[in-house]
Amino acid sequence: MQYAHLAVVMPAYNEAEGIGGFIDEIRSAVAPLADRITFVVADDRSTDGTAAALAGIADVDVQTQPANRGHGPTALAAYRAGLALSPDAVVHVDGDGQFLGSEIAAAVRALSRSGADVVHGVRHSRTDAWYRRVLTACVRLLIATFVGRGVPDVNTPLRVYRPEALQILVNAVPSDALVPHVHFSLAEVRAGLAVRYLRVRSIPRRGTSSTGTMWGRVSRPSLPPKKLVMFAIDALREVWSWSLRPGAPLRALALEAPGRVPAPDGSRSS
Secondary structure, eight states: OOOEEEEEEEEESTTTHHHHHHHHHHHHHHHEEEEEEEEEEEEOOOOOOOOHHHHTTTTEEEOSSSSSHHHHHHHHHHHHHHHOOSSSSEEEETTTOSSHEEEEHHHHHHHHHHTTSSEEEEEESSOOHHHHHHHHHHHHHHHHHSSOOOTTTTHHHOEEEEHHOHHHHHHHHOTTTTTHHHHHHHHHHHOOEEEEEEEOOOOOSSSSSOOSSSTTTOOOOSSSOOOHHHHHHHHHHHIIIIISSTTTTGGGOOOOOOGSSSSTTSSSSS
C-alpha cells in the first residue's frame, strides 16, 4: 500500500500560528504510506506571515497567489499545483488544521484499499458556529433534492483523489469558482465515480482564534458575519448556474471512470 509520491495540497489564509505544527502532524502520520511527500501551500496573500512561517522547510512548497481571491480559487490553485507534480494521489485539506493527522492518514489508506476514485472525510463533532452547521445542512438538503441522493458532507475540505479523476474535475470547474468542492461532489455522483465516505472528527481551528480572519471581524459571535451571508448567497447562485439548473455546464460533464488505472501496489482497481 506504499505510494511512491503523495502530494498534500492546502489553501491557507492567515494561518501562521498553527499551520507549521499541522504539517508536522500530517507528515508524521502519512510518512509510513509514501516514499515521498510534498506539501503544496497556496497562500492567499496572507497578512500574518504564513509564508514566512514555512520558509526553509524542504518538503513544503509555498506558492503565494497573485491576489487575494478567497478559498475556492485558492483551493483550485493548490490542486493544480499538486497535479503538476504527477503524484500517485492528491490529498486536499485546509490550512486551518481542523483534522487530525491520523485520520488524514486513514483517508489515504482508504483510497488504496477501497479502489475508490476519491475519499471524502465526512465531518462529525463539528465545533463550527451554529450558522455554519445550518448552512451545511441546508446545502445538503438542496443537493439531495436536485441530484436524487444525499452527499454526507458535500463541501468537506478533506479529500483524497486519484489524479486521473481529479484532473477531469479541475479542468471542468471555473478557476474562480467560489465552492469548487460542491461542484466536485455533484459531478462525482452524476458520473458514477467510486466515492468512499469516511467519518472523521472535526476539531477546533488551530491558533488562538477559533474563527480565523476569513470572514472579517465578528462583533456578535452568535450571529453570522455579514461577509459570510453575502458569500453564501453568491455561492448558491453559482451552484445553481453551474451545476443544478437545467442545461447547467457541469450537469452534462461525463467522466470516464478512472478507477481502472493501476493501484499503488500494482494491482488494478475496478
